[in-house]
Amino acid sequence: MTDPSVGTPPQPTHRLTPERVRSMRFGRTPIGRRGLNEEEVAQFQERVAAELAERDAAEAALRAKVEHYKRSLIQWQREHSNDPYGEPATGGPAVVQPTVEAVNILSRAQQEADAYIAQTQQYCRQLADEAHAHAEQLLAEARAQAEQMLAEPMRLAKEAASVDVADLADLERRLTWARSFIASLEAVEAQLRTAREALAYEFDRAARVPAADRRAG
Amino acid sequence: MDTERLKRNWAEVAAHGDQVPLFFYSTLFLAHPHLRDMFPLGMANQRDKLLAALGQVVSHVDDLDAVVPVLQQLGRDHRRFGVVRDHYPAVGQALLATLEHFSSEWTPELARDWAAAYDRVAQVMLAAADAAGEMPPWWHGTVTAVDRRAAGIAVLTVRPHAPLPYLPGQSVAVEVPTRPRLWRWYTPATLPASDGSFELHVRLVPGGQVSPALVMATQVGDVLRLGAPVGTDLVLDDGTRDLLLIAGGTGLAPFKAIMSQLAHQRSTRFAHLYWGGRTQRDLYDLAAMRHLCESHSGLRLVPCVSDEPPSGDVAGGTAVDVALREADWRDHEVYVCGSPEMVRATRDRLLAAGIPRDQVHLEAFGNQETAT
Ligand SMILES: Cc1cc2nc3c(=O)[nH]c(=O)nc-3n(C[C@H](O)[C@H](O)[C@H](O)COP(=O)(O)OP(=O)(O)OC[C@H]3O[C@@H](n4cnc5c(N)ncnc54)[C@H](O)[C@@H]3O)c2cc1C
Numbered sequence: 001m002t003d004p005s006v007g008t009p010p011q012p013t014h015r016l017t018p019e020r021v022r023s024m025r026f027g028r029t030p031i032g033r034r035g036l037n038e039e040e041v042a043q044f045q046e047r048v049a050a051e052l053a054e055r056d057a058a059e060a061a062l063r064a065k066v067e068h069y070k071r072s073l074i075q076w077q078r079e080h081s082n083d084p085y086g087e088p089a090t091g092g093p094a095v096v097q098p099t100v101e102a103v104n105i106l107s108r109a110q111q112e113a114d115a116y117i118a119q120t121q122q123y124c125r126q127l128a129d130e131a132h133a134h135a136e137q138l139l140a141e142a143r144a145q146a147e148q149m150l151a152e153p154m155r156l157a158k159e160a161a162s163v164d165v166a167d168l169a170d171l172e173r174r175l176t177w178a179r180s181f182i183a184s185l186e187a188v189e190a191q192l193r194t195a196r197e198a199l200a201y202e203f204d205r206a207a208r209v210p211a212a213d214r215r216a217g
Numbered sequence: 218m219d220t221e222r223l224k225r226n227w228a229e230v231a232a233h234g235d236q237v238p239l240f241f242y243s244t245l246f247l248a249h250p251h252l253r254d255m256f257p258l259g260m261a262n263q264r265d266k267l268l269a270a271l272g273q274v275v276s277h278v279d280d281l282d283a284v285v286p287v288l289q290q291l292g293r294d295h296r297r298f299g300v301v302r303d304h305y306p307a308v309g310q311a312l313l314a315t316l317e318h319f320s321s322e323w324t325p326e327l328a329r330d331w332a333a334a335y336d337r338v339a340q341v342m343l344a345a346a347d348a349a350g351e352m353p354p355w356w357h358g359t360v361t362a363v364d365r366r367a368a369g370i371a372v373l374t375v376r377p378h379a380p381l382p383y384l385p386g387q388s389v390a391v392e393v394p395t396r397p398r399l400w401r402w403y404t405p406a407t408l409p410a411s412d413g414s415f416e417l418h419v420r421l422v423p424g425g426q427v428s429p430a431l432v433m434a435t436q437v438g439d440v441l442r443l444g445a446p447v448g449t450d451l452v453l454d455d456g457t458r459d460l461l462l463i464a465g466g467t468g469l470a471p472f473k474a475i476m477s478q479l480a481h482q483r484s485t486r487f488a489h490l491y492w493g494g495r496t497q498r499d500l501y502d503l504a505a506m507r508h509l510c511e512s513h514s515g516l517r518l519v520p521c522v523s524d525e526p527p528s529g530d531v532a533g534g535t536a537v538d539v540a541l542r543e544a545d546w547r548d549h550e551v552y553v554c555g556s557p558e559m560v561r562a563t564r565d566r567l568l569a570a571g572i573p574r575d576q577v578h579l580e581a582f583g584n585q586e587t588a589t
């Protein structure tokens with residue numbers, strides 16, 4: 001998958017090797033109380049490393065095979081043709097027609113190479129899909145964590161609010177009580193006033209009557 | 218030329234499937250080993266293309282005019298592969314040897330007719346290649362910036378070493394140095410800057426041969442090879458109808474270039490861009506697009522997300538859903554670009570909404586189509 005030109009060794013600096021995957025360390029999120037599950041990450045790293053190793057092996061086998069076929073081809077060409085390798089052909093009638101057998105051998109080699117490439121691509125796609133799924137999962141976890149962290153102060157706020165509410169209710173109750181107390185006080189005051197007025201009237205009458213009674217009596 | 222006999226013979230040969238191109242290429246490379254180096258290591262894709270092209274040519278062999286534009290484009294494309302006139306006889310010989318091998322009955326007349334048909338096709342391709350002679354067969358372009366965005370997308374800035382004249386909406390074939398001989402189409406997303414450079418928006422297709430290398434491994438200073446710009450489907454007509462542009466993911470690229478052109482020309486054509494992704498993370502170029510739309514009053518952007526609730530100015534739903542929900546577009550010229558599935562689904566919705574077929578322009582970012 002790196003360099004399709006046959007026989008070129010892989011570029012070690014750009015390549016993700018199993019070792020680099022294993023030795024990779026992830027930072028922790030500063031906000032999270034619950035960070036990544038380290039065991040899960042390690043397991044995932046191990047799987048990626050294993051698959052990378054497998055991929056590298058498949059690639060090496062492919063490269064060796066193609067190299068082999070290439071050498072055989074050059075050999076065959078030297079033996080069967082006087083058209084030197086690398087020089088443009090004019091396509092004139094002098095060209096040797098290869099035998100059906102030779103054509104079939106080369107076809108099989110090409111098919112094998114294609115199969116190796118398809119397999120490697122399949123590996124990559126699978127790896128990418130799994131990594132993607134894993135990332136989605138981490139993201140979902142992080143989101144859940146964030147929501148939980150948001151939920152905590154919200155709960156506290158609600159609690160604080162609920163204390164107020166209780167106070168308010170209490171206050172309301174006391175207020176109502178106080179209001180009814182005042183109202184009853186007012187009622188009593190009104191009754192007292194009426195009673196006092198009545199009393200005053202009676203006194204007033206009493207104060208006047210004795211004179212008349214005395215006059216009459 | 219007995220065209221009926223040619224077609225019958227082709228049907229018989231083509232029935233052998235993948236064996237046919239396999240035999241063809243092996244014959245070609247054994248007889249002319251130096252040609253092998255012009256092709257990629259893996260040949261699975263190329264085999265399908267050759268059979269498809271041959272099939273198309275043969276089915277039109279008595280009316281080649283119908284395929285002339287395709288053949289001309291193919292002829293111009295072959296300059297990029299390094300193909301020259303001298304290579305054609307070798308391919309013709311291998312083709313005849315292959316046909317002979319798979320035919321139950323091979324006669325000198327049949328051989329002569331095939332040779333004549335191949336020659337006519339080759340002449341059309343060669344004439345087109347010659348006519349393009351003033352244009353370089355390919356350009357080198359230096360990557361001057363790599364901006365990796367969320368969701369596996371890279372925005373590359375590429376500076377061609379010589380002027381590369383493209384129209385907004387056209388695409389160029391790109392070859393990455395680490396993936397020799399694997400050409401893929403990408404669409405310049407800006408007008409050329411004063412030094413000729415332009416943006417490419419590349420989405421990583423998992424397991425793909427080229428896009429992962431472009432997105433993950435490209436570095437500033439890398440030199441890409443670029444083919445001649447092609448494509449007419451998304452290039453604006455010179456009509457006056459207002460425009461509805463519907464993009465999915467990196468399908469934004471041609472429309473960003475087109476809208477830049479409208480802004481640059483102070484065009485009076487109004488353009489509504491509905492740009493969709495699954496989530497907001499997929500809308501990788503939102504800031505630049507907002508900025509562009511503020512620069513010219515005739516541009517309007519509606520970002521859309523299908524898998525997240527709407528928020529702020531980001532609408533909920535696929536781009537076509539949102540567009541059809543908001544207005545009647547039957548008097549607009551409609552352009553659609555994105556993945557093959559997105560383009561297919563969007564086209565069906567547009568036609569069902571009564572938009573005339575000839576007002577709908579499509580480009581799918583698949584890898585089967587050439588950009589013709
Ligand atoms: C005219 C045109 C313009 C294009 N412009 C752009 C552009 O500006 N930006 C951009 O990112 N791409 C663009 N593309 C797509 C691009 O050319 C490649 O097809 C894509 O990058 C995949 O290449 P690959 O080598 O990585 O995958 P390949 O190895 O070719 O394919 C691997 C697998 O992925 C599938 N596949 C291929 N392409 C896609 C896709 N787009 N979505 C889903 N699956 C896919 C294939 O069927 C195959 O099974 C354009 C295509 C065309 C035809």
Ligand code: HEM
Nearest residue numbers: 252255256257263266267270298300304305308338339587
């Ligand atoms: C009638 C003649 C020919 C036809 C119909 C034909 C057809 C095609 C087609 C359909 C493609 C795929 C194009 C694409 O991917 O965009 C292709 C690619 C190619 N052709 Fe030809 N071709 C012809 C002659 C030649 C000749 C003479 C050569 C020289 C050796 C050649 C070399 C190539 C190469 C190198 C590629 C690119 C391979 C790749 O990208 O996988 N072709 N051809």
